[in-house]
Amino acid sequence: xxxxxxxxxxxxxxxxxxxxxxxxRRLLLKMAGAAAGAALIDGxxxxxxxxxxxxxxxxxxxxxxxxxxxxxxxxSAEQVDVIRRNVPWLTAGTESSISFSPLQSLxxxxxxxxxxxxxxHAGRPDVEADKHRLMIHGLVDRPLILTMKDILRFPSTSRxxxxxxxxxxxxxxxxxxxxxxxxxxxxxxxxxWTGVKLSTLLEEVGLKxxxxxxxxxxxxxxHMTRSLPLSKCLDDCLVVYAQNGEALRPEQGYPLRLIVPxxxxxxxxxxxxxxxxxxxxWYTREETSKYTDLMPDGKSRGFTWLxxxxxxxxxxxxxxxxxxxxxxEIRGLAWTGNGRIKEVxxxxxxxxxxxxxxxxxxxxxxxxxxxxxxxxxxxKPAFLESRAxxxxxxxxxxxxxxxxxxxxxxVYHNNAIQTWQVKPDGSIYDVQLG
Amino acid sequence: MFSLASLxxxxxxxxxxxxxxxxxxxxxVRPPFGYGTPATPEQIAGWDIDAxxxxxxxxxxGKGDVAQGAEVFAEQCAACHGTxxxxxxxxPKLAGGAGxxxxxxxxxxxxxxxxxxxxxxxxxxxxxxxxxxxxLSADDVYALTAYILNLNNLxxxxxxxxxxxxxxxxxxxxDNFTWQDPRPDTAxxxxxTNCVDPSTLKIVSTAEGQELTPRTTGPLDDMQPK
Numbered sequence: 149x150x151x152x153x154x155x156x157x158x159x160x161x162x163x164x165x166x167x168x169x170x171x172x173r174r175l176l177l178k179m180a181g182a183a184a185g186a187a188l189i190d191g192x193x194x195x196x197x198x199x200x201x202x203x204x205x206x207x208x209x210x211x212x213x214x215x216x217x218x219x220x221x222x223x224s225a226e227q228v229d230v231i232r233r234n235v236p237w238l239t240a241g242t243e244s245s246i247s248f249s250p251l252q253s254l255x256x257x258x259x260x261x262x263x264x265x266x267x268x269h270a271g272r273p274d275v276e277a278d279k280h281r282l283m284i285h286g287l288v289d290r291p292l293i294l295t296m297k298d299i300l301r302f303p304s305t306s307r308x309x310x311x312x313x314x315x316x317x318x319x320x321x322x323x324x325x326x327x328x329x330x331x332x333x334x335x336x337x338x339x340x341w342t343g344v345k346l347s348t349l350l351e352e353v354g355l356k357x358x359x360x361x362x363x364x365x366x367x368x369x370x371h372m373t374r375s376l377p378l379s380k381c382l383d384d385c386l387v388v389y390a391q392n393g394e395a396l397r398p399e400q401g402y403p404l405r406l407i408v409p410x411x412x413x414x415x416x417x418x419x420x421x422x423x424x425x426x427x428x429x430w431y432t433r434e435e436t437s438k439y440t441d442l443m444p445d446g447k448s449r450g451f452t453w454l455x456x457x458x459x460x461x462x463x464x465x466x467x468x469x470x471x472x473x474x475x476x477e478i479r480g481l482a483w484t485g486n487g488r489i490k491e492v493x494x495x496x497x498x499x500x501x502x503x504x505x506x507x508x509x510x511x512x513x514x515x516x517x518x519x520x521x522x523x524x525x526x527x528k529p530a531f532l533e534s535r536a537x538x539x540x541x542x543x544x545x546x547x548x549x550x551x552x553x554x555x556x557x558x559v560y561h562n563n564a565i566q567t568w569q570v571k572p573d574g575s576i577y578d579v580q581l582g
Numbered sequence: 583m584f585s586l587a588s589l590x591x592x593x594x595x596x597x598x599x600x601x602x603x604x605x606x607x608x609x610x611v612r613p614p615f616g617y618g619t620p621a622t623p624e625q626i627a628g629w630d631i632d633a634x635x636x637x638x639x640x641x642x643x644g645k646g647d648v649a650q651g652a653e654v655f656a657e658q659c660a661a662c663h664g665t666x667x668x669x670x671x672x673x674p675k676l677a678g679g680a681g682x683x684x685x686x687x688x689x690x691x692x693x694x695x696x697x698x699x700x701x702x703x704x705x706x707x708x709x710x711x712x713x714x715x716x717x718l719s720a721d722d723v724y725a726l727t728a729y730i731l732n733l734n735n736l737x738x739x740x741x742x743x744x745x746x747x748x749x750x751x752x753x754x755x756x757d758n759f760t761w762q763d764p765r766p767d768t769a770x771x772x773x774x775t776n777c778v779d780p781s782t783l784k785i786v787s788t789a790e791g792q793e794l795t796p797r798t799t800g801p802l803d804d805m806q807p808k
Contacts, residue, residue, distance in 0.1 A: 229799040236796065237806050240662075240672035243712075252798070270715060283621050283629055290614075291621035298617040323787035327795045351613040363632055369715040371708035373632065422629055429761075431635030431698050433705035437690070440759065446683040448695075448755075452763045466789075467798050493772065498783045502774045531783070537772055545768035553767045557688050561765075569785065582786035 229253075232263060235331060238319070243271035244370075246313060248334025251460075251481070252467040257308070257516040259337035261392050266399045267313050267335070267413060269434070270369030275419050277403035280367065282387070286425035289354030296389065296403050302344040302352075305386060307409070308515045310483045312336040312455050314412035314439060317562035321551070324578045329465035332566065332578055336483065338516035339400075341407050343388030346381045349423070358427040364406050367421040374415045375429035376408065380453075384409050387420060410485025410514035411453040412560070414439060444555030455485035457544045458563035459492055459519070459536035470574035473527035480505070482517045484538035491537040492519040498531030498567065498581050499546070505534065530570040531581065547580055631708055631716070635698035638749030644720035645744035648737070651729025654722045658711045667691070667733045677733040680754070693734025697759050699751035703727045703743070724748075 223230065232247040239245040249265040259265075266272070277296045285291035316335035319325050326332050350362075355378075362381045366372035376385070386407040389396060396402040401418030408415045414434060429435070429451070441449040459482035464470050478496075482489045488511055493502040508518035519534070536544040547564035569579040633640040646654075656665065663669055667676030679689025688694075692702055707723045709715050718726070728743040737743075737751060789795060796803030 231802075233796060233798060233802060236804050237794075250798070270709060270712070283626065285621055285626050285630065291626060292618045293621045293625060294618040301617050302615060303611055324789040325792060325794050327789035327792070328798050330798050331795060348613060352615060352617075354614075365632070369709065369712075371631065371716060373704075373708065424630070424632065426634075428634065428636060430632055430704075431701055432632075433701055433709070436635065436698060436701050436759075437692075437696050437705075442683060442688060442690070442695075444684065446758055448759045449763065450759050450761045452765065454763065454765065456765060491772070493774065497780065498778070500776065500778050500780050500783070502772075502777065535770075535772070542766055543768075543770040543772050545770045549768045549770060569788070578789040579785045580787040581783055 227253075230263070232266060233330060233334075235319075235326070244269050246315070246335060248330045249337045250330050251334055251336075251462050252329045252465050254462070257338050257481070257510070257512075257518055258392060259339055259516075261339070261394065261397050261400070264337040264339060264391075264397070264400055265311075265313070265335050268368070268370075269372050269414075272398055273368045273419055274398060275367055275402060280403050280419075280421065282404060282421060282423065284349060284353045284423045284425075286363075286423075287356040287359045287427065288350075288425050289356065290352075292353050294349075299344060299387065299389065299404065302348055304342055305345055306340055306342040307386065307407075308338065308340045308510075308512050309407060309409045310336055310338040310455075310514065310516045311407075311413045311416055312458075312483065313414070314452075314455070314560035317564065318559045320547070320564075320578075320580075321556045321558070321562055324580045327466045327578045329460065329462060329467055333460045335413075336481075336516070338483075339391045340393065341386055341388040342390035342393075343386045343404075343407070346385035346387055346406070346423075347383075349387060350378075350381060350425070353425075355425060359425045361426045361429050363422070363424040363426060363430050363432075364415070364417040364420060365422040365424070366401075366417045367419040372414070372417050372419075372434065373430065373432045374417060374434055375432065376415060378425070380408065380411070408453075410455055412439065412455060415453060439560060441554065441558040441560050443553075443558060449558075452561060453485075455483070456561065456563045457484035457486065457489070457536040457538040457542050458482070459489075459534040459544060460566045461494070461532050461534050461568060464532070464570070464574075464576050465568060466576045466578060469576050470525060470570065472574060473525050475522065475524050478505075478521045478523050478532065478534075480519050480534050482507075482519055482534070482536040483515065484536065484542070485514055486542060487513050487539040489517040489519075489536055490539045490541075492517075493535045493537070494519075494521040494523075495533045495535070496523055496530050499533050499535075499565070502535065525570070527572055529572060531579070532568040532570060532576075533565050535565050548582070631704075633700050633704040633707070635701040635704070636749075638700045638745055641700065641703065641745035641748060642720045643745070644724055645742050646721045646723070646725025646728055647742045648725075648728045648732045648739055650721075651725035651727070651732070654718070654725050655729050658718070658722075659726065662712060667730060676730050680734075683755070683758070691734065692730055693736060693754070695755050697753055697756045699727070699731060699736075699748050699753055702730060703748055 230250050230253040234247045247266040249263050282294045313335035360378050362376045388407050389404055404420045405418040406416050406420050441452055461480040463479040482492045492505040494505045495502045505519040505521040511517050550564050567579050567581050569577040662673035663676050669675035676692050679691045679694035682689045706726050724743040728741050731737045796805050
């Protein structure tokens with residue numbers, strides 16, 4: 149949140165708080181008895197407008213709300229601007245659409261559940277967990293139907309993984325369009341997921357000899373469907389019911405979803421209801437008509453599942469500008485579907501010179517990784533960039549390098565280096581350099 | 583209230599129990615666990631709705647022709663996709679775009695882009711109509727598939743779609759797909775100093791002043807393209 153609006157937001161919050169707090173009757177009586185002192189208290193509060201010492205603050209001189217005032221806790225009312233947002237002109241409606249996580253206001257590798265980006269193909273279904281079923285069939289020895297209670301009995305696993313929509317940054321292929329970190333990079337989020345290894349469930353049903361591919365299907369109106377190679381399913385996929393310690397949010401597939409670590413988000417099918425084992429891929433609509441990459445020669449690439457190494461500076465950014473020359477900590481996020489982030493480099497001169505950023509623990513495979521780099525800004529124009537290197541040695545490319553191979557019509561998998569232009573007044577703009 | 587002291591005997595008991603089964607515990611935690619219930623053929627039949635793009639495996643009995651498809655389309659689909667698949671507003675265009683894939687603004691439609699005709703049946707059946715998915719009969723889905731293929735001049739007026747005919751429809755863009763990911767397709771070097779001639783650096787594109795960015799403070803924006 150910009151500091152200019154902080155005080156206004158605080159006042160709004162306090163006003164809202166006053167309405168909410170119900171003061172017990174016996175306290176009201178006590179307070180009435182102390183009416184003589186009220187003028188003094190009011191006087192102190194009036195002098196505390198700037199909320200700084202030596203004055204005391206009004207929240208320090210009044211009774212706060214009690215426990216279970218909010219039985220399910222919410223962020224401070226001041227954080228009202230920190231929400232998922234959409235680009236209304238991007239899609240025909242909100243049911244088959246995407247929302248963006250407010251990366252400019254987040255500080256860790258874990259995305260709060262209420263701010264995790266959303267992608268629906270037929271809106272968000274309200275699934276009733278006790279009526280939900282997972283069917284596993286096809287080239288298996290023992291076709292099976294599992295209730296949520298059944299699934300919760302299997303040995304459990306927790307892992308931290310990012311999910312990124314491959315269309316993240318897709319609006320920037322032809323040029324800089326969106327002056328906002330939230331909208332250029334907000335289709336990525338990261339959570340701790342808890343559930344059952346898909347390999348455990350596949351072992352439970354027994355795979356037949358010809359098993360090579362797996363179809364995963366959602367219970368939403370799109371009956372969202374993707375084909376996955378069996379090898380990935382047996383390697384590290386999870387069938388999860390929990391996100392950051394609580395049941396999945398409906399937006400994220402309640403009560404059950406697939407997690408395919410490090411691969412494009414849509415294969416992590418939400419509201420998972422069916423797993424079918426087969427010998428060939430299905431070539432569903434979402435892996436032919438969509439989520440394929442059109443190249444400049446008219447050829448298209450399918451089954452481009454991997455999320456390649458990518459990074460972005462989250463502070464400063466268009467939403468959170470600099471407030472005058474001085475020492476700053478440049479902060480950012482890096483991620484890759486290819487194991488761990490090995491290094492992140494930061495440039496303040498548009499990629500002429502780079503220096504190593506510090507990676508912040510924990511550095512986990514297929515998870516968001518935080519990096520920082522100190523920078524003394526002299527108040528002159530600058531171009532901030534970050535560049536990730538993953539443990540395979542792959543270096544995050546420039547947009548020019550990507551365009552040279554892929555042109556500008558491939559929509560998906562734009563993992564290019566982002567450039568933020570810093571103007572002398574500290575404001576930040578999304579630009580592309582040539 | 584419980585105390586740590588009262589917990590201790592319980593912890594000890596657990597430790598003893600764990601010790602007694604220790605060596606065999608790991609081997610016991612292996613499938614099959616026996617949870618859940620066997621899926622019956624009837625249960626599977628109800629949910630087993632996929633039709634495989636390449637060979638049509640999974641397509642059900644039934645059929646539909648272009649003329650029937652035109653009627654169903656007018657009733658169920660035209661509001662979003664336009665009477666002839668031209669698309670209303672931002673809803674997808676279903677026909678046209680042939681030869682546009684190398685153009686500056688390619689048009690990706692069933693005719694110009696989709697590699698498999700069966701995928702069209704599968705998608706209409708599972709996901710359409712948008713407001714009431716998976717409510718059409720198999721015959722209606724066959725008819726719609728025939729109509730949309732005909733809109734794209736891929737089948738003649740008299741075409742009847744069924745599980746035999748659909749997998750045989752040759753889609754013009756079929757051979758332009760590769761199903762092996764060729765990445766990494768860039769090979770940047772992690773240069774650290776003097777990587778670019780600073781005198782050549784210039785801004786070639788900026789989001790400043792484009793007025794395409796929804797606001798990121800205050801209520802949700804409802805901006806539409808100018």
